[in-house]
Amino acid sequence: MSPLLRVESLGKSYGARLGCAEVSFDLWPGEVLGIVGESGSGKSTLLGCLAGHLAADSGRILYRGRDTRAMSEPERRMLARTEWAFVHQNPRDGLRMGVSAGGNVGERLMAVGARNYGQIRAAATDWLGRVEIAATRIDDRPRQFSGGMQQRLQIARNLVTGPRLVFMDEPTGGLDVSVQARLLDLLRGLVRDMGLSVVIVTHDLAVARLLADRLMVMKDGHVIEQGLTDQVLDDPQAAYTQLLVSSVLQV
Amino acid sequence: MTARATRKARPERPAMSEDYNFAYLDEDTKRMIRRALLKGIAIPGYQVPFASREMPMPYGWGTGGVQVTAACLVPEDRLKVIDQGADDTTNAVSIRRFFERTAGVATTTRTREATLIQTRHRIPEEPLREGQILVYQVPIPEPLRFLEPRESETRRMHALEDYGLMHVKLYEDIARHGEIATSYAYPVRVAGRHVMDPSPIPKFDNPKLSGNAAIQLFGAGREQRIYAVPPWTQVVSLDFEDHPFTPSKADAACDLCGAAGSYLDEVITDDAGSRMFVCSDTDYCTTRQAEGHRGRLNREEVA
Numbered sequence A: 001m002s003p004l005l006r007v008e009s010l011g012k013s014y015g016a017r018l019g020c021a022e023v024s025f026d027l028w029p030g031e032v033l034g035i036v037g038e039s040g041s042g043k044s045t046l047l048g049c050l051a052g053h054l055a056a057d058s059g060r061i062l063y064r065g066r067d068t069r070a071m072s073e074p075e076r077r078m079l080a081r082t083e084w085a086f087v088h089q090n091p092r093d094g095l096r097m098g099v100s101a102g103g104n105v106g107e108r109l110m111a112v113g114a115r116n117y118g119q120i121r122a123a124a125t126d127w128l129g130r131v132e133i134a135a136t137r138i139d140d141r142p143r144q145f146s147g148g149m150q151q152r153l154q155i156a157r158n159l160v161t162g163p164r165l166v167f168m169d170e171p172t173g174g175l176d177v178s179v180q181a182r183l184l185d186l187l188r189g190l191v192r193d194m195g196l197s198v199v200i201v202t203h204d205l206a207v208a209r210l211l212a213d214r215l216m217v218m219k220d221g222h223v224i225e226q227g228l229t230d231q232v233l234d235d236p237q238a239a240y241t242q243l244l245v246s247s248v249l250q251v
Numbered sequence B: 001m002t003a004r005a006t007r008k009a010r011p012e013r014p015a016m017s018e019d020y021n022f023a024y025l026d027e028d029t030k031r032m033i034r035r036a037l038l039k040g041i042a043i044p045g046y047q048v049p050f051a052s053r054e055m056p057m058p059y060g061w062g063t064g065g066v067q068v069t070a071a072c073l074v075p076e077d078r079l080k081v082i083d084q085g086a087d088d089t090t091n092a093v094s095i096r097r098f099f100e101r102t103a104g105v106a107t108t109t110r111t112r113e114a115t116l117i118q119t120r121h122r123i124p125e126e127p128l129r130e131g132q133i134l135v136y137q138v139p140i141p142e143p144l145r146f147l148e149p150r151e152s153e154t155r156r157m158h159a160l161e162d163y164g165l166m167h168v169k170l171y172e173d174i175a176r177h178g179e180i181a182t183s184y185a186y187p188v189r190v191a192g193r194h195v196m197d198p199s200p201i202p203k204f205d206n207p208k209l210s211g212n213a214a215i216q217l218f219g220a221g222r223e224q225r226i227y228a229v230p231p232w233t234q235v236v237s238l239d240f241e242d243h244p245f246t247p248s249k250a251d252a253a254c255d256l257c258g259a260a261g262s263y264l265d266e267v268i269t270d271d272a273g274s275r276m277f278v279c280s281d282t283d284y285c286t287t288r289q290a291e292g293h294r295g296r297l298n299r300e301e302v303a
């Protein structure tokens, strides 16, 4: 087996300010990798580079053996709407607020050439069900949904084309604890059922523990520790990780 | 700049044709517009930016179309101007007068006699022929605008042929109204590549865009965009397999000329709400009547 995603010495700066540097890891098919670290440690920068939203300065990103940094923009966009998905922290960044729930879910299908209204609608209905949104809400706009529903809609919109690799930036941030728990359950089920590979950014170690097979801890743009989730959380090696874990356990 | 290019209109004096360059715009501006037109012809359906000039009329009057017309006119041209199919509306009359005065060109209301036709909201019923130019006035050139307001993003969508969003608009139509309710400015794909807004013509006219013998030019003044459909270009109206495009019109015949296949306007004829249908293309209708065709409310004149 070969890794789905191989990252080698990835770096990105914003002028003089460091975003992330010398990041290397492999992501295997069906694996969930959590990225944790304090605010400003470079998590979103790394995720943005991986997904092609940001242009990295150095290093290589090999997706199924192909260097995505060397791809043309059309090739990368095609990947982004077929094999990849991106779930934003704020559903407003990932949804079209002026378009119905059904249209939001159907967009990716139409983007890859679906031209049968009945089939698009059936797929949208099916996906709303899978994220626990009643089929009767299919023609409502996202504004009429609660925050948790909006986030579930964003997930349906992303997964409808059956991607292999999903990037998530704090998908449960900004939600009530009970709503968070339900969303995490749902995500865990979908990841398992669809065999998704996931890179998920979170500063919530409880979320990391629940979803991630492996963890990467970032500080000041660098990866300071990585390993199996239980190992990292139960037996942290780096002093900073120890601090991070202990401060969370105190909460 | 040449001396001719710097010569300006002087609005404070009664307008006289000698005060203007031929067709009002200076030669440099016309050359700039022609370059944009050529680029538009070379890339059918692609929106070419151009430096739109102030024209002595409000934007709503089709300054984009007027500039394109000015850049194309030659002294031998015979100009026709229509607004919603009619030659005699204020808008059409003003634009026709404008070019009579500034270019001294001949004008006509007959589609078949015109060499250049400027139009707002219609394509003439009579098939156009090679050598004719049809200039459309365009209010909003970007077909993706209503769903994606960011210009940088719509430009990228065009560049990458990322047109899923256009079908989202049609999907929303069907979800809300049970059918594709868009009946004007119905989006089309030109030459299998660019998605284009055909300006607010009724969708009934869409089939005439395709395989047309004439050169079709589109000018948006306020938005500073020009685009084009060269002769004999394939233009396809977007749709779904199970909701195919239909070029609908009122299910009636013209009450004046009896035409069953032309686009009709509904006219209220009295306070009691009596209605009649008449061809929106006035030249088509009068030509047919002159040929002896009669409609439902026009019979007595036969005798």
Ligand SMILES: Nc1ncnc2c1ncn2[C@@H]1O[C@H](COP(=O)(O)OP(=O)(O)OP(=O)(O)O)[C@@H](O)[C@H]1O
Pocket: A014, A017, A018, A019, A020, A037, A038, A039, A040, A041, A042, A043, A044, A045, A046, A203
């Ligand atoms: N657009 C930008 N321009 C300049 N600097 C930026 C930009 N985006 C991020 N940075 C800087 O890069 C560093 C990493 O930021 P990043 O957003 O990746 O952190 P993060 O780990 O996602 O933080 P958070 O948990 O707060 O979301 C920070 O120092 C940040 O200030």
Ligand SMILES: [Mg+2]
Pocket: A043, A044, A045
């Ligand atoms: Mg972040």
